[in-house]
Amino acid sequence: MTLAGVVEREDAMASGKARYVWTGTGNGMELLGALTLPGVDRSVPYARLFLRDTLVPGHISPGSGLLADMALVVDELAANGIRHTASGKGGKITIALWAGRGVLRAEVTDDGADGARPVVRTDPGGESGRGLHIVAALAKAWGHRPDGSGTTVWADFPSLGASRPSS
Numbered sequence: 001m002t003l004a005g006v007v008e009r010e011d012a013m014a015s016g017k018a019r020y021v022w023t024g025t026g027n028g029m030e031l032l033g034a035l036t037l038p039g040v041d042r043s044v045p046y047a048r049l050f051l052r053d054t055l056v057p058g059h060i061s062p063g064s065g066l067l068a069d070m071a072l073v074v075d076e077l078a079a080n081g082i083r084h085t086a087s088g089k090g091g092k093i094t095i096a097l098w099a100g101r102g103v104l105r106a107e108v109t110d111d112g113a114d115g116a117r118p119v120v121r122t123d124p125g126g127e128s129g130r131g132l133h134i135v136a137a138l139a140k141a142w143g144h145r146p147d148g149s150g151t152t153v154w155a156d157f158p159s160l161g162a163s164r165p166s167s
């Protein structure tokens with residue numbers, strides 16, 4: 001996967017030897033942590049635990065509604081990666097958490113679905129197609145971008161207080 005904090009060096013790209021350089025920050029955000037899991041349903045609770053263990057120490061209070069909202073969104077995004085992409089056929093998903101100025105970002109990267117991307121379903125009577133509506137309702141903003149042959153779906157939340165844990 002390509003984390004947002006990894007930049008492509010233009011000179012390397014120009015020479016045809018693309019490589020990636022870790023900068024420590026991406027889009028003005030600090031990477032708090034990333035976890036890669038097998039693309040199976042049993043991974044979803046681990047994603048939730050990772051979210052809690054990463055954010056609670058410095059960014060969110062344990063009983064916060066924000067944590068519950070983020071967990072629900074990560075559940076939906078992880079479930080989508082597992083259900084709708086090659087991640088669920090022997091692949092992997094990666095959850096990454098970022099902190100920026102006034103924002104917490106959760107990202108889920110999958111192994112791709114032959115170029116198909118997330119699409120918000122509009123059939124009100126549909127038995128499925130609820131997940132991204134939940135994401136849109138709970139996140140301040142969300143979106144997706146190609147990541148190699150896969151997709152990274154991201155969701156932003158307002159961070160309470162400082163963008164970084166005080167040291």
Ligand SMILES: Nc1ncnc2c1ncn2[C@@H]1O[C@H](COP(=O)(O)OP(=O)(O)OP(=O)(O)O)[C@@H](O)[C@H]1O
Nearest residue numbers: 080081084113116117118119128129130131132133
């Ligand atoms: N990571 C993804 N990669 C490719 N397509 C996706 C991805 N996530 C979602 N989609 C597409 O977007 C559609 C809508 O996703 P959404 O989560 O809203 O509904 P669902 O997963 O079909 O059903 P539900 O979440 O209600 O169980 C999916 O049916 C799928 O076609």
Ligand SMILES: [Mg+2]
Nearest residue numbers: 076080131132
């Ligand atoms: Mg879904």
